[in-house]
Amino acid sequence: MDYLIDKKKFFDIWSNKLTIPIPALDIVIFTIYKWNLCLVLWRNKERFWDKYAIPGWIIARWYSLEENFDNILQRETGITWVYKEQLYTFGNPSRDDRWHVISISYYAFVKVESLLKTADFTKIDLVKYDDIENLDFVYDHKSIIKYAKQRLEWKLEYTNISKDLLPKNFRISQLQLTYEIVLWKKLDKRNFQKKIFKLHMIKETWELDKTTNRPAKLYTFIDKELKTYEIL
Amino acid sequence: MDYLIDKKKFFDIWSNKLTIPIPALDIVIFTIYKWNLCLVLWRNKERFWDKYAIPGWIIARWYSLEENFDNILQRETGITWVYKEQLYTFGNPSRDDRWHVISISYYAFVKVESLLKTADFTKIDLVKYDDIENLDFVYDHKSIIKYAKQRLEWKLEYTNISKDLLPKNFRISQLQLTYEIVLWKKLDKRNFQKKIFKLHMIKETWELDKTTNRPAKLYTFIDKELKTYEIL
DNA sequence: GCAAAAGTGTTTGGTCTACACCCATGA
DNA sequence: TCATGGGTGTAGACCAAACACTTTTGC
Numbered sequence: 287m288d289y290l291i292d293k294k295k296f297f298d299i300w301s302n303k304l305t306i307p308i309p310a311l312d313i314v315i316f317t318i319y320k321w322n323l324c325l326v327l328w329r330n331k332e333r334f335w336d337k338y339a340i341p342g343w344i345i346a347r348w349y350s351l352e353e354n355f356d357n358i359l360q361r362e363t364g365i366t367w368v369y370k371e372q373l374y375t376f377g378n379p380s381r382d383d384r385w386h387v388i389s390i391s392y393y394a395f396v397k398v399e400s401l402l403k404t405a406d407f408t409k410i411d412l413v414k415y416d417d418i419e420n421l422d423f424v425y426d427h428k429s430i431i432k433y434a435k436q437r438l439e440w441k442l443e444y445t446n447i448s449k450d451l452l453p454k455n456f457r458i459s460q461l462q463l464t465y466e467i468v469l470w471k472k473l474d475k476r477n478f479q480k481k482i483f484k485l486h487m488i489k490e491t492w493e494l495d496k497t498t499n500r501p502a503k504l505y506t507f508i509d510k511e512l513k514t515y516e517i518l
Numbered sequence: 519m520d521y522l523i524d525k526k527k528f529f530d531i532w533s534n535k536l537t538i539p540i541p542a543l544d545i546v547i548f549t550i551y552k553w554n555l556c557l558v559l560w561r562n563k564e565r566f567w568d569k570y571a572i573p574g575w576i577i578a579r580w581y582s583l584e585e586n587f588d589n590i591l592q593r594e595t596g597i598t599w600v601y602k603e604q605l606y607t608f609g610n611p612s613r614d615d616r617w618h619v620i621s622i623s624y625y626a627f628v629k630v631e632s633l634l635k636t637a638d639f640t641k642i643d644l645v646k647y648d649d650i651e652n653l654d655f656v657y658d659h660k661s662i663i664k665y666a667k668q669r670l671e672w673k674l675e676y677t678n679i680s681k682d683l684l685p686k687n688f689r690i691s692q693l694q695l696t697y698e699i700v701l702w703k704k705l706d707k708r709n710f711q712k713k714i715f716k717l718h719m720i721k722e723t724w725e726l727d728k729t730t731n732r733p734a735k736l737y738t739f740i741d742k743e744l745k746t747y748e749i750l
Numbered sequence: 751g752c753a754a755a756a757g758t759g760t761t762t763g764g765t766c767t768a769c770a771c772c773c774a775t776g777a
Numbered sequence: 778t779c780a781t782g783g784g785t786g787t788a789g790a791c792c793a794a795a796c797a798c799t800t801t802t803g804c
Contacts, residue, residue: 296536296576297529304528307579309541309620344528347539347618351609375607375622377583386579388541390607390620459782476785477767484765499781500774691755708758709794716792731754732801 307377307386311354312342312427314393314434315368316415317401318451323415323467325431326396326405328362337422338413340430342389355392364406368394369450369512371441373434381426389426393434395450442468445514446487446507455491455504458482485515539609539618543586544574544659546625546666547600548647549633550683555647555699557663558595558628558637569654570645572662574621587624596638600626601682601744603673605666613658621658625666627682674700677746678719678739687723687736690714717747 296306315326327338341362345354351372359365373391381387401412413421418431441447448464462478482488489508494501528538547558559570573594577586583604591597605623613619633644645653650663673679680696694710714720721740726733 296540304536305579306540307577308528308538345539345609345620347537348611350611351607351620354609372606374604375583377577377586377622379580379582388577388583388622390609390622457783474768475783476769479784481766496775498783499776500783502783689756706794706796707756708796711757713793728802730756731803732756734756 307379307388309345309388309390310342311345311351311358312340312389312391312430313355313359313370314340314373314391314431315359315363315365315396316393316434316438316451317396317398317412318464318467319398319401319412321463321467324412325415325418326363326365326401327411327413328409329411330409334424337424338411338427339424340427341410344387345390351390359394363410364404365396365401366404367400368396369447370394371437373430373437376426376430378426389430391430391434393437395438395447397451397453399453439469445512446485446509447512449507449509455493455495455506457495457502458488458505459502461488461505487513487515539611539620541577541620541622542574543577543583543590544572544621544623544662545587545591545602546572546605546623546663547591547595547597547628548625548666548670548683549628549630549644550696550699551630551633551644553695553699556644557647557650558597558633559643559645560594560641561643562641566656569656570643570659571656572623572659573642576619577622583622591626595642596636597628597633598636599632600628601679602626603669605662605669608658608662610658621662623662623666625669627670627679629683629685631685671701677744678717678741679744681739681741687725687727687738689727689734690720690737691734693720693737719745719747 297304317324317326326341328334328341329338341358343354343358343362345351346357349357355370359368370392371394373393375388375390377388379386381389415435418428421428423431438447442465448461451464452460458479459475461482462473462475465478466473486508488505491504491506493504495504529536549556549558558573560566560573561570573590575586575590575594577583578589581589587602591600602624603626605625607620607622609620611618613621647667650660653660655663670679674697680693683696684693690711691707693714694705694707697710698705718740720737723736723738725736727736
């Protein structure tokens with residue numbers, strides 16, 4: 287009676303084929319590891335013929351995108367929490383040559399401590415972003431990654447997203463280094479600090495980091511929430 | 519043999535149910551009509567119990583999102599060309615209470631002349647944005663519209679997207695009015711002009727518009743393409 | 751001549767950039 | 778005592794916001 291619950295429309299029993307594309311969810315996970323921008327990639331030789339893939343799976347019915355995300359993340363990487371945001375939905379019918387799969391893509395950031403504590407390194411590889419040019423990926427996953435990288439750059443310039451890439455307390459030089467790594471350019475130390483302070487993005491703690499020659503003040507983010515700034 | 523083409527996974531013949539959600543594509547269409555921000559909405563009493571909906575339909579397999587978009591737009595509104603961009607993918611299982619439908623949403627802009635020339639007003643209604651608060655919409659369409667409006671504001675502030683809302687030639691005061699309508703605030707005439715000119719967004723034509731008391735120069739956009747500006 | 755919209759500059763405060771030296775500590 | 782990274786200020790250019798009067802035309 288109703289067009290939507292007339293399920294015959296979506297599956298043709300005689301040809302044994304769906305008439306709709308299949309929705310999947312894929313995740314680009316960034317982290318800063320040893321002061322390199324890295325990706326958490328999925329390596330599954332059986333399924334992917336020795337190519338890399340970003341974690342992802344078919345979307346299960348009756349679960350929200352968030353629930354599907356959490357489930358895929360946990361099952362395929364072991365990681366329990368990341369900051370995530372929807373990236374884009376890719377629907378080119380030829381992106382997967384076996385079937386029309388629509389990829390609802392997310393990008394995510396994970397702090398390195400959290401990664402090392404929870405990730406299952408038998409399932410994933412940590413790969414430097416700069417190396418992906420030379421690696422083989424399944425389907426259109428390389429272009430999804432590049433799209434995510436653009437978004438990361440924007441996000442870093444206009445929000446306090448770096449809070450999800452850095453430890454709780456950090457030296458200002460580490461914050462600056464994070465920006466330099468992602469934006470891939472040198473920044474001026476004094477101007478950088480002025481900007482960050484003017485935005486009230488971080489505050490001093492009373493701790494010192496004595497691991498370098500001259501001890502450095504440690505800072506922490508003021509806002510726990512994601513905040514967008516007009517300028518940076 | 520391969521996990522993806524094992525179609526049994528996606529349709530359970532015994533329960534006669536799909537095991538995946540259904541992907542659909544929905545479109546929020548903006549226009550400026552009689553100097554009001556308006557939406558092109560779909561009114562289908564049979565299907566929608568006298569509520570408004572944004573145009574949309576189930577995604578057909580083997581066609582790209584763009585092809586599905588064009589097809590839906592043409593069939594449901596008659597409109598032949600709009601500027602479009604992907605907005606977001608909404609996947610809450612309860613957004614449609616009959617089935618789990620994932621909505622890949624787009625927002626679009628159409629010039630009023632083009633709208634009036636091609637649209638099929640037996641299928642659509644033109645509704646002022648300011649009125650939607652008091653109207654009934656199916657599913658989560660009202661919140662999709664509000665999300666699209668936010669994006670429109672951003673787009674107007676940082677790009678030359680207004681070219682797709684205005685006629686080819688226009689008075690500067692009309693351009694300013696468009697900004698004021700969408701951003702919902704008064705702008706300073708002199709500062710507005712300085713900004714727009716500094717960005718090299720528009721250029722003079724040698725025509726005059728004599729429909730008001732004092733004739734006004736007509737301007738036109740320099741770039742045909744969408745261009746993003748760092749500042750506005 | 752008057753109503754209506756067009757057109758036009760200046761000042762002020764704030765922000766961005768470029769740039770160089772001293773400090774505290776560990777080895 | 779030296780090497781390493783930490784910490785700090787200023788001057789000049791540019792940009793953004795506030796603000797009011799004159800001009801041209803139709804009626």
